[in-house]
Amino acid sequence: MAITRKMFLIQLASGGWALTAAGCGGGGDYAAAPAPAPAGAGCAATIAGNHGHVLTIAAADLTSLVDKTYDIQGSADHTHSVTFTAAQLAQLKAGNPVSVMTTTTLAHNHAIDERCT
Secondary structure (H helix, E strand, O other): OOOOHHHHHHHHHOOOOOOOOOOOOOOOOOOOOEOOOOOOOOEEEEEOOOOOOOOOOOHHHHHOOOOEEEEOOOOOOOOOEEEEOHHHHHHHHOOOOEEEEOOOEOOEOOEEEEEEO
16 A cells, blocks of 8 residues: 555654664665655655665755755765755745756665655
8 A cells, every 4th residue: 555645744743653774785776765854844855765865955945046965864874965956946946846866876876856845
């Protein structure tokens, strides 16, 4: 059964879920788990092949007139960065989804689908 966004947010808010990270390995594709939405921003990222990375976009960044770069290390043992252009941040502010790719670290990168509501 697929989980709805509402179910996810209810479970997350109630503390009913604990997120764990698998070690960074070579090949396998780990389940993409949405990152918790930062307080006040209402943004959530789905990170493909995620193994502990977290992306947080501050609400104030959605009105930025310059590109913003974020570190998504989270609980992973390595980091990636991802850049959103000012135009992409404006799209997020308008409620439109945006897809980006991270930098490559340890011979892999991640596709990120971001949506803010």
